[in-house]
Amino acid sequence: MxxxxxxxxxxxxxxxxxxxxxxxxxxxxxxxxxxxxxxxxxxxxxxxxxxxxxxxxxxxxxxxxxxxxxxxxxxxxxxxxxxxxxxxxxxxxxxxxxxxxxxxxxxxxxxxxxxxxxxxxxxxxxxxxxxxxxxxxxxxxxxxxxxxxxxxxxxxxxxxxxxxxxxxxxxxxxxxxxxxxxxxxxxxxxxxxxxxxxxxxxxxxxxxxxxxxxxxxxxxxxxxxxxxxxxxxxxxxxxxRLTALGIAPPQVTRLMHALGFSAEALPVTLDAAEAMIRPKLAAAPAAPSEEDPPRGDGHDTSATRGALAAPVIEARDVSFRYAGKIDALRGVTLTIRQGEFVGLIGENGAGKTTLVKHFVGLLKPTDGTLTVLGRPAGTLTTSSLAGRIGLVLQNPDHQLFKTSVADEVKVGPARLRLKGDALETRAREAMQAVGIFQMADRHPLSLSWGDRQRVALASILAMQPEVVIFDEPTTGQDLAGRTIFMDLAYALNARGYTIIVITHDMELITRYARRCVVMKRGRVVMDDTTKEVFRHVDLLGDTFIEVPQIVQLAHRLSDCGVPPNTLTVEEMTGVLKRMGVGA
Amino acid sequence: MSHTPLDYIPGDSAFHRMHVVVKMAVMLSILLLMFSVGNLWLLGGLLLMTVALYRMSGVPWGYFKGLRALIPALLIFLISAQGLWYSGNRTPLFDPIMLPFRINFSGEGLQANALTLYAEGVLFGVVLAFRMLGMFLTFPLVFLTTPTTQLIAGLTEVGLPYQISFIFTTALRFIPFLHTSRERVTEAQRLRGMDLEGKGIVNAVRQTVPTIVPMITSALRTTSDLEVAIESRAFGAFDRRTAYRGRRFSRSDRNMVIGLAVATIIVAVSANVFFPARGF
The missing domain is CATH 3.40.50.300 (P-loop containing nucleotide triphosphate hydrolases)
Structure with a gap:
């Protein structure tokens, strides 16, 4: 060598x-x-x-x-x-x-x-x-x-x-x-x-x-x-092989693999993928004229469906200032309705965490009105909201203090005055929902980081909140950990829970969130369906959000007729197949 | 991170510019004097001098906010304890049971009982309270006006092993960490229905375990990260190390420390001769 x-x-x-x-x-x-x-x-x-x-x-x-x-x-x-x-x-x-x-x-x-x-x-x-x-x-x-x-x-x-x-x-x-x-x-x-x-x-x-x-x-x-x-x-x-190990190859590699290209031909960078696809598109006989391809997962219907449901959180011109510091929130107006799956994105310091802390009563607005579950936020305390709105914090170690997983999960519902069988049932259901029931007797601190995060989530779910907010649940997680967490959020959403997720992982947002709220320096700068939000790649770049490779590819190939708001690998595979690109 | 009582406050006051060893010598002199004189006026003067040093160094009045609650508690506790049980108690001052009728500075004809406060004890209580305040006030000013690295460098210069001063100052840096950690932990527990709004001792005890345990866990994890971080920076490579910053401990600094020591002794002795503490 x-x-x-x-x-x-x-x-x-x-x-x-x-x-x-x-x-x-x-x-x-x-x-x-x-x-x-x-x-x-x-x-x-x-x-x-x-x-x-x-x-x-x-x-x-x-x-x-x-x-x-x-x-x-x-x-x-x-x-x-x-x-x-x-x-x-x-x-x-x-x-x-x-x-x-x-x-x-x-x-x-x-x-x-x-x-x-x-x-x-x-x-x-x-x-x-x-x-x-x-x-x-x-x-x-x-x-x-x-x-x-x-x-x-x-x-x-x-x-x-x-x-x-x-x-x-x-x-x-x-x-x-x-x-x-x-x-x-x-x-x-x-x-x-x-x-x-x-x-x-x-x-x-x-x-x-x-x-x-x-x-x-x-x-x-x-x-x-x-x-x-x-x-x-x-x-x-x-x-x-990599996917089985829990490592996701680059999006473009997965795309070309799904399109049937052989291993030797697979690109790993955006440039290489574009160079491979572009000539095939030019040669393709016809591009679909319709901008939005048909989708089967209901992403597009959420905007209309959401408009019909009752609001759970309504913020009107909410501003907040930490003592002696600059404004963390400046006039945020936002309505979140029952059953929505909302992604909250933006660079560090944009005000995402500050905003959700208002939703659970940890912070009170300096200005503006906020209504949570129909009641003005000023009248609610965090402990009284705890059973109705759950916030899963980033670091599970800040809350674990019991000697077994089961006891840890029971802390919340016990504080809500649940006892006996009702308490046991709640705890068991919550542990089953996140897949940690088999660890019920283990010491929480003996578990891996990902499992400790799941214990933290179960301890919130056991209080049966209507709204679950995740604050960067996937930090430092491998693909398997990230997917498990987001699949859980997705399953909860399907059962009627309202979900709000703060994350920097745009691949997860494009796959799971139907609606996206983009924040920048304390303001909401975009609030629309995920599809619409990712149509504005230039604006997203301005808020320092990393645009997923597939979305970047879609934008580059939009002159060849690829819809610029194609969000996921699966979607892009479908689009390109219809356009005649394949091995 | 929020500000804690020992965090460095940047500034360019005369006290800021002193070598850290001289600062410590000044504070030590004040403290020694407070413990060697018993005259209340002198003690009060020394306390005022300390507060003046704080103000000169640009420490805002808000810094003393914590003391506002402490001072009355300290005075009440020490005065009542010493007034009742001080070994030098001779002169009954008053008896809380018969307060309006029995107040008698000469003490003559007063029937002492278990609740009688004595003049010697009350005075001694005030002296102790002043000395305690002195202990609270003197050394923090050194930390408030000296960045950690200068503190280490300065102490190392006069012979303290670097490792020891480093451990000492790292421990100090841990205070703000514990402070933020406590905030995050209470937030996490409130989200699970812990009632912080409720008051009373039972509630306070109930809150202790859920806050302390996660704080210790995360402190332990951070300590091991910190250890790796320190080692990764070649800490302890050689016995001596370069002092990038900090004023050298000069001849005039040395003379100043000697001068302070001599002055302290003279003041202490003459104060006890000319202003003897009365009664004890």
């Missing part, structure tokens, strides 16, 4: 067991050449983060456990070198932005690493200014941790690693807590470092679309084992 050159990362027969006895890695072999950009993908619990921690020696030096095999970083054996010795060569950016900041200002943060390495003050100063300019955070140097957004924090951490002058940068799901705009900026930063500084980059990531654009190679990890390594094309073209 290399002609005697030292590999950036050389992992041989690496197996690792945590001190708790959990085996996280099994006979992993991985060689990464200098200057490569490698993406590590796999379902939750596959061992991706563990692998990242072996690269800077935190495993085994700080965590302990049983470590077999060998990891060499730029020729150094991690077993015989200290963490700080490895840390100057490997920069690590992790998922949780808040837990990585150590200093009171950005400038101090950037100085911290080189200070530890005894770099002279004048050189630290030079490095800080050069790196801050390169990472485009020069205007943030005086800011404190509380004044940074999640995306900014991740850039600051990246910069704080770069001032230590590493050879390798590792991003461990560094984008998963970010909005699409922040995520894209971080991807671009990683690619820039890779291209202009010949930095070796390793990243773990759930989304395959950016990976296909950025990575030289993709490593698939499952149950602690490397089961595939190759170029994005080689790996992503195995559509069925």
């Amino acid at each position: 290399t002609d005697g050159a030292v590999l950036a990362v050389d992992i041989r027969q690496l197996s690792y067991e945590y001190p708790s006895g959990v085996r996280a890695l099994n006979r992993v072999d991985l060689a990464v050449e200098k200057g490569q950009c490698v993406a590590i993908m796999g379902p939750n619990g596959a061992g991706k983060s563990t692998l990242c921690l072996t690269l800077n020696g935190v495993i085994p030096h700080s965590v302990g456990g049983a470590f077999y095999g060998a990891v060499h970083i730029a020729g150094l054996d991690t077993m015989t070198h200290q963490v700080h010795d490895l840390a100057r060569r490997v920069g690590l950016v992790m998922q949780n932005p808040e837990a990585q900041l150590l200093c009171p200002s950005v400038e101090d943060e950037l100085a911290f690493g080189p200070e530890n390495l005894c770099v002279p003050v004048s050189e630290i100063r030079d490095r800080i200014h050069a790196i801050a300019a390169a990472v485009r955070i020069a205007d943030l140097l005086d800011r404190g941790p509380a004044d940074l957004s999640g995306g900014q924090i991740q850039r600051v951490i990246t910069a704080a690693m770069l001032t230590m002058d590493p050879e390798i940068m590792v991003f461990d799901e560094a984008t998963s807590a970010l909005d699409p705009r922040g995520a894209l900026a971080l991807f671009e930063l990683a690619r820039e470092l890779n291209r202009t500084r010949a930095m070796t980059v390793l990243m773990t990531e759930h989304k395959s679309e950016p990976v296909a654009e950025f990575a030289d190679r993709v490593v698939i990890l499952n149950n602690g084992e490397v089961i595939d390594v190759g170029t994005p094309r080689q790996v992503f073209s195995q559509v069925e």
Whole structure:
């Protein structure tokens, strides 16, 4: 593979067991050449983060456990070198932005690493200014941790690693807590470092679309084992195999696979897909003249159906200001009706969470009127609304405190004065609805993140609310986790529940939500059927919403007669089949 | 993140510009004086001086809001406890049972009983209350006017091992984290019907477990993330490290600390000679 050159990362027969006895890695072999950009993908619990921690020696030096095999970083054996010795060569950016900041200002943060390495003050100063300019955070140097957004924090951490002058940068799901705009900026930063500084980059990531654009190679990890390594094309073209593992290949790859193209011919990027389809469309005899293709799933009827149902939430000119800060909501007018499935989207800080906190009484409007379930919000307390409107928060760990799943689920209904058999039935039904009944006796904190989220959801459902609001339920989840959650929401909706989902995952929105409310800087800027909203790709770009690959493709091909508001892979497959595109 | 009583308040006051060790020496002198003099006027003066230092450093009046509730509680508790049970109690002051008739500063002819307050104890209670306030007020100003890194750098300069000062200051950084975590946890519990609007001790106890347990869980998770973050930045690589920021501890700083020490001793001794505390 290399002609005697030292590999950036050389992992041989690496197996690792945590001190708790959990085996996280099994006979992993991985060689990464200098200057490569490698993406590590796999379902939750596959061992991706563990692998990242072996690269800077935190495993085994700080965590302990049983470590077999060998990891060499730029020729150094991690077993015989200290963490700080490895840390100057490997920069690590992790998922949780808040837990990585150590200093009171950005400038101090950037100085911290080189200070530890005894770099002279004048050189630290030079490095800080050069790196801050390169990472485009020069205007943030005086800011404190509380004044940074999640995306900014991740850039600051990246910069704080770069001032230590590493050879390798590792991003461990560094984008998963970010909005699409922040995520894209971080991807671009990683690619820039890779291209202009010949930095070796390793990243773990759930989304395959950016990976296909950025990575030289993709490593698939499952149950602690490397089961595939190759170029994005080689790996992503195995559509069925990856889907079975819970990894979704890029949308365009799935599209062309569904159209019957063979694995060797499948594109993985938007450009490649467009280049493949365009000539076939030009050759196609006739394009359908009708803009909206017929659909079987009832998406289009919801607008009229919704207009007939009773309103559950009515906001009129609602404004809200956090003490001493700028307005978080500015004149929001919005009606949500019984039985709707609404997607609430927009960049971080747009006011989405602030708005739904009003719906459950956690916040009261500074201005305007809000009616929840027919009563003015000012007269309702959160505890009295709890049985009627459920809000599932992003982090389940903020609410779990009982020693068994069943007890945890009973907390809500018990506070609603339910007792005996009625309480047992409620809890059982809620656990069955989210598929955790078999875990009823387990300790909630012994479960995986995804399962803990399901416990949190069940504990809300057990109170039988009429409206269920999800605040970013899919953050950091693999495909399987994301799908399970959204299928649940869909099933609840079919049973008559009103559903509101806040998410950055536009692929999920286009698949599940019938109506979309787009927020920007405290205002509702668009409120329509999902189909209509995604017709305005330019406006969405303005609100920093990431438009799914299929929608982008539809817009690019609209001059060939493809309806520009085609939203999902399945829909696009149908459209293109009718237009005569196929293998 | 919301502001907590120990977060750095940026500024460029004379106190801000002092070396952290000098700041600590100033505060330590005030505190030592408060514990070595018993004269109420001197103690009050020292307290006023501390508050003046806060104001000079640009700390807003709002900062003292928390103390408004504390001061009366402290005074009532200490005065009644010491007034009743102080070992030096000689002079009965008054008896709450017969309040209007038995008030008697000389104490002559007063029949003492279990509820009699004594003058010595009451005065000593006030002294203790002043000293407690001094303890609450002196050192926070050092944190309010010094960024964490400067604090670590300054302490390391005068010989405190870096690791120790780092652990110490990281623990301080944890306070705002616990603060936000508490807010999020109570929100989560309110969403499941926990009644925060209700009052009373029973309700308060009922709220404790559902708030404390998730707070501890998330604190533990954050601690381990924080540990990885610190190690990943080559912390503890060498015994010494570069001090990127912070004023050097200069000769004049050293002289100032020595001067403060001498002055403290002189003031303490002369105060006890010229303004002896009465009665105890």
